[in-house]
Amino acid sequence: MVRLKQRYILFDIIYPPTADSVEFSSFSTSHSNALLTLHQTSPASISPKTLIQAIRRTIQDNYGDFGAGTAGLSVSIKYFSNKTSTGIIRCGRSSFQTVISALTLMDKIESSNVLIRCIHVSGTIKKCEEYSIKRSRELMRLLSKDTSTIKDSLVSSLQTEAGDFENVERDEDIE
Amino acid sequence: MFDLNVPWPINNYTTKPTESQLVGLKNTIVTLYALGYTHIAINFTINEAIRIPVGSPEQINPINIEYLTSELVPKFPKLKLFTRLTLIVSDPAKLQGLAKIQSQFDILAVQPVNEKALQLCTTNLDIDLISFNFATKLPFFLKHKTIGSAVEKGIKFEICYSTVVSGSIGYAVTDNSINVQLIKKNFFNNVLQLIRSSRSKGIVISSGASQPLQTRNGEDILTLLKTLGLDQSRAKACITLNAERVLVSGRLRVKSYKQTISAGNEPEEALIEKREVKKEPDQKKANTLAYKKRLGDSSSGRLLKKQRRK
Numbered sequence: 001m002v003r004l005k006q007r008y009i010l011f012d013i014i015y016p017p018t019a020d021s022v023e024f025s026s027f028s029t030s031h032s033n034a035l036l037t038l039h040q041t042s043p044a045s046i047s048p049k050t051l052i053q054a055i056r057r058t059i060q061d062n063y064g065d066f067g068a069g070t071a072g073l074s075v076s077i078k079y080f081s082n083k084t085s086t087g088i089i090r091c092g093r094s095s096f097q098t099v100i101s102a103l104t105l106m107d108k109i110e111s112s113n114v115l116i117r118c119i120h121v122s123g124t125i126k127k128c129e130e131y132s133i134k135r136s137r138e139l140m141r142l143l144s145k146d147t148s149t150i151k152d153s154l155v156s157s158l159q160t161e162a163g164d165f166e167n168v169e170r171d172e173d174i175e
Numbered sequence: 176m177f178d179l180n181v182p183w184p185i186n187n188y189t190t191k192p193t194e195s196q197l198v199g200l201k202n203t204i205v206t207l208y209a210l211g212y213t214h215i216a217i218n219f220t221i222n223e224a225i226r227i228p229v230g231s232p233e234q235i236n237p238i239n240i241e242y243l244t245s246e247l248v249p250k251f252p253k254l255k256l257f258t259r260l261t262l263i264v265s266d267p268a269k270l271q272g273l274a275k276i277q278s279q280f281d282i283l284a285v286q287p288v289n290e291k292a293l294q295l296c297t298t299n300l301d302i303d304l305i306s307f308n309f310a311t312k313l314p315f316f317l318k319h320k321t322i323g324s325a326v327e328k329g330i331k332f333e334i335c336y337s338t339v340v341s342g343s344i345g346y347a348v349t350d351n352s353i354n355v356q357l358i359k360k361n362f363f364n365n366v367l368q369l370i371r372s373s374r375s376k377g378i379v380i381s382s383g384a385s386q387p388l389q390t391r392n393g394e395d396i397l398t399l400l401k402t403l404g405l406d407q408s409r410a411k412a413c414i415t416l417n418a419e420r421v422l423v424s425g426r427l428r429v430k431s432y433k434q435t436i437s438a439g440n441e442p443e444e445a446l447i448e449k450r451e452v453k454k455e456p457d458q459k460k461a462n463t464l465a466y467k468k469r470l471g472d473s474s475s476g477r478l479l480k481k482q483r484r485k
Contacts, residue, residue, distance in 0.1 A: 016206050016387030019199065028201035030250055038209050062359075097402050104395040105340055107388060115340075117210065117392040 007096035008078070010120040010128040011103060013046070013085040014038045018113055032143055039139065042085045045110040048077040051087070054109045058102040071095035071102070078125060084136065088128050096121060176393050177418030178207055179216040179259060179282060179304065180335055180381035183238050186220055188228065199386065201247060206387040208251050214422065216257040216282055217243070218383075223264050227276060236260075236279040257281040257422065261306060263288060267295040277301065282425040284333070290315035297325035303425045304379065306333035309365045310358045317372040326377035331421050332369060334413075335383035336396050338362055366403055375406035379421060380413045 015038060017027045023037045052075065059072040074095060080087035091099045103116045120131045181203055184196040192200075204215055217238050221227070228234045238258045248254055259282035277283045284304035287293040293315070296305060305325065307313060322332065339362045369378065380400070384390045393414040401410055 014210075016390070017202050018386070018388065019195070024195075024202070025198055028198070028205045028247065028250075034205045034209055038206065097398050100395060101399040101402050104391055104399050107340065113388050115388060115391060118395050118398070 005093040071098040220261040322372040337383035337389040
């Protein structure tokens with residue numbers, strides 16, 4: 001009996017400054033300003049449900065009915081944190097490149113202009129979690145060089161992320 | 176990672192960029208930096224009809240690179256900025272004084288608009304990069320013979336992804352009659368043509384992002400192009416090695432004798448890292464320009480080229 005193979009895609013949502021945003025002029029003034037703007041927390045309107053709708057719509061737009069059937073229907077969101085704007089997508093192994101391409105081609109979720117970066121692809125969800133925690137630490141280290149007040153909120157939210165993964169729903173076929 | 180195309184907001188010599196345009200450019204550069212790009216070239220595109228002030232060398236390059244470097248590099252220590260000129264060419268015979276222009280820019284690129292121009296650019300001109308306008312259907316067929324011989328010579332071909340990823344905002348500047356769907360279709364078709372004719376060799380991927388929203392993670396773009404048939408094993412070089420070669424060959428033009436020999440104790444990387452502080456009008460150098468050779472033309476050059484691959 002051959003096991004059903006999956007791919008887990010770790011992604012994060014990045015918020016680039018637009019011409020009418022408040023950060024427009026201060027964005028390029030320091031490294032931590034840029035990082036804080038790009039990695040800001042996601043609004044409540046972005047949830048696993050709206051994300052998956054957006055992904056399926058992009059696949060439908062770019063890959064048509066064939067893509068939507070083969071790749072789009074196998075996609076599900078396993079984890080998404082609004083605080084860190086990070087999430088994990090599960091999809092079929094044969095179609096993960098299509099899913100990543102669709103993530104690349106997205107530029108808008110609900111009403112916010114975003115770009116989605118795929119950070120890591122793995123066969124098990126555990127490695128994605130570990131990688132995500134590693135990255136959060138790295139980001140914290142970069143930010144702790146700077147002594148601004150806003151960073152505290154972000155750092156604390158990053159610290160909670162390690163605990164957050166307890167809530168990730170497990171797959172039946174993995175256990 | 177390398178991104179060889181961040182457009183300079185102005186396309187002529189008469190106007191100066193406004194304050195907000197400069198801030199936008201800086202934002203784009205910083206966003207790219209945050210995504211992992213360290214070597215970024217700012218691209219100045221002009222039509223061949225525009226007269227270049229050949230007489231006064233300091234006016235040839237309108238990009239205020241000193242200002243950008245002084246603003247950004249102290250805050251983002253790994254950032255390296257370069258300048259690039261892209262000429263939109265329909266008749267290469269009209270291009271005069273290329274020798275004088277090329278010493279002012281780090282990279283020299285052309286955008287041929289017809290087959291004859293492409294042919295002449297690949298055989299006659301001393302350039303580093305060829306780019307196409309991917310938003311419209313190419314009016315000619317890319318032949319493997321033409322593209323292959325150019326790649327053999329060391330010229331790279333550019334794929335610029337901003338037109339495909341930017342959605343609605345990217346098209347505010349373009350003609351409204353060309354709709355978004357058509358631009359995407361043309362992009363995919365043209366990329367397929369380029370991949371087929373070049374056999375995945377000598378391709379450079381760059382953003383062409385005029386806004387921060389048009390930038391993407393390099394690996395993700397590679398995945399997108401892999402679904403189009405880009406060779407898996409050659410994909411990674413498109414954003415690292417090939418782009419670096421373009422920079423090296425562009426810098427060698429300024430800093431070496433006949434693009435083959437460069438004296439000094441510095442390692443090869445220093446060629447791209449170090450910016451010349453003062454450019455003295457060297458009479459002797461100007462004379463040798465006419466005999467300039469490309470690396471791959473001579474057997475010794477080919478040896479050098481192979482060594483660089485390590």
